[in-house]
Amino acid sequence: MAKIAVMGHGVVGSGVVEVLYKNRESITRRTGQEIDIKYILDLRDFPDSPFHDKFIKDFSLIENDDEISVVVEVMGGLEPAFTYVRKCLEKGKSVATSNKELVASKGAELLRIARENNVNFFFEASVGGGIPIIRPLHQCLAANEIREIAGILNGTTNFILTKMIRESMSFEDALKLAQQLGYAERDPSADVNGDDACRKICILASLAFSNHIYPQNVPTEGITKITLEDVEYAGNWGGVIKLIGVAKKMEDGKVLTFVSPALLHGDSQLANVDDVFNAVLVRGDATGDVVFYGKGAGKLPTASAVVADVIDVVKAHGSSKSLYWNETEDNFVGSHEKIDTSFYLRMTADDAAAAKQQIAALFGDVQTLSRKHQPENELAFVTGTDTDEKLQAKLDSLHGVDILSKIRVLDY
Template sequence: MAYIAVLGHGVVGSGVLEVLTTHTASITKRAKEEIKVKYILDLKDFPGLPYSDCFTKDFQVILNDPEIQIVVEVMGGLHPAYDFVKACLENGKSVVTSNKELVAKKGAELLAIAQRNNLNFLFEASVGGGIPIIRPISQCLAANEVTEIAGILNGTTNFILTKMIREQMTFGDALALAQKLGYAERDPRADVEGDDACRKICILASLAFGTHVYPDSVYTEGITKITLEDVDFADVWGGVIKLIGSVKMLESGQVHIMVCPMFVHRGSQLASVDDVFNGIMVRGDATGDVVFYGKGAGKLPTASAVVADVIDCVKHFKARKYLFWDEAKPNYIADFGSMKTSAYVRVAAESGDAAYSAAESVFGSVTRLLAKKPVESEAGFTVSGLTENELQEKLAALEERGVRVLNRIRISDY
């Protein structure tokens, strides 16, 4: 018998309990041992459930019970989750979590504690919900040198952009619909400003390249400035707009990492990832591009990934799974401003011709885009071969000439 405790009985926590109770026989067969939930930590009361007698409000009860071998943390947020998880690892208990903020900000420290104590700290559900991605990178693709990872890592923003593309809904209307359907929180900033996707690409970068990447070191841009005019220009260009998290290993040994909206060509596998689905492309030197696709969130998909990690923990009580990365190091993140980029730019001037004339004067050469639904005095064009700093300087030069820069969206090569 393997006794576990679950910290949190919210959406994911209740899903974990549901999966464990409805799939008991098959889980026992796979784990080769029965898994029993002894405690559930939550400040609320949940009477009338089959496992209501398992609830406790005192974390110390869980921490001091020697029978508890695995703790499942599904509370979310950094505190008190970090303090609880650290205490569990320091007191001989392996931990499974779905908490992307925790792993992105404290992963190196917690993995080191787990290693010192010959324990497991597993987090498959922290990226992609029910999509297997952590295990494939660390095991199935282990023979490859992973050179790049890019993906649609947030279902809320992908749903909003899909509605804007397919149904010509404004950003505000699409966000309101996402909130109504339960895809977006009442406070959606973590999603629409790119923070959620940033945490996930940090975890993937840390895992793939072996050095911790902190979210506050990553250039992050959300989708709040995207308009239907931008959607129209993307269509004319030959693609769609997606919020992409990407990381690439450079020859210098540094990584180039960012989260931002991008034009993605229709021929890309990522272009067809719509609604609340996620798509993650891993580029390896032996396999080429491998894409993982599925629902990136949700009660049962995420719970499924959590329970899979619990089973893995049970099977590796005496044989620790190797999952590790080093603490961050200086100058590991490449200077963002020095990176080459291609971009779409939308501007406004006295007339479209005046805007194009000014753009060509500043950039030397631009590729004009002719909107299907032209807006008077606005123009769209693409540029390439510039560094991020050079692009910003030229956009500032346009502003000095009386041309308003309405938006700038990078162009992907995925």
């Protein structure tokens, strides 16, 4: 019998306990041995839980119990999660986690410690909830040279944008609805500012390109500045606005990595991913584009991924050789300035006719956009392709205009 501990009994933690016991028979068949939860660590009391006798508040009981071979970390946050996970690995206990902040910030270090102690640090649930993406990246797609990854990585922001696109709901109203439905936290800043998506693209980029990509080095922009006017212009262009995380290997060995709103054409593989669904597109040299799609969060989908990791840990013989990336202090994030791109731009002008002449002289042929009830002094267009640096220089040279929106156009 494999005895495990679960650290955290929130939404995901309670889901892990539920899935482990509900599917106990089938899990035993898959692993060849029974899995039993010995401890559940949480500072709160759960007197009405059928597992009330398993709850503890002292981490050292888990750390020092040699019967515990696998620990599930679903507390969230960086501390005390990092300290607890590190101590478990050093004690020869494998760890499965859904904690994206922990993996994005400390993944390389924890993978090294796991390897040194011949155990495993698994984190399938840290990106995409129940969508399998970590294991396919380092196993199923191992024969490929991964060229780039792009994804809708946050269900909350995707839900908000879907409401804005389909129902002309304002950002503020869509956010309130997301909170009412339990898709957004009371403090939604990690979602709407792009931090959650940033952590997830860092994990994917680190795994795909073998060097740790740190969140603090990744340019990140959320959706708080997106307006219904932008949504209308995107529709006139033939597309939609999505929050996209991108990681692409550059010729100099660095990785172009960013999170930002983007215009995607309607026939894009990511354009029709709506509501709380996520999708990750992996572009390999042998497979071409492969898309992983599903609900990116939620109690049972995320718990399912955590339990799958537990099953793999129980079946494993030593550390995984493929789930690993280099621990480094170097910044491997490349500069956007030399990358070819195009932008959607929305602006108001003191003199619309003069502004159009400037735009034509600076940008050449642009795709002019329109919307219902468009003010005479409001201009919107999509530029041609040029380097980010040159396009920004052209924007800086415009006079008599006020730039209201600048959104990257992506081709996925």
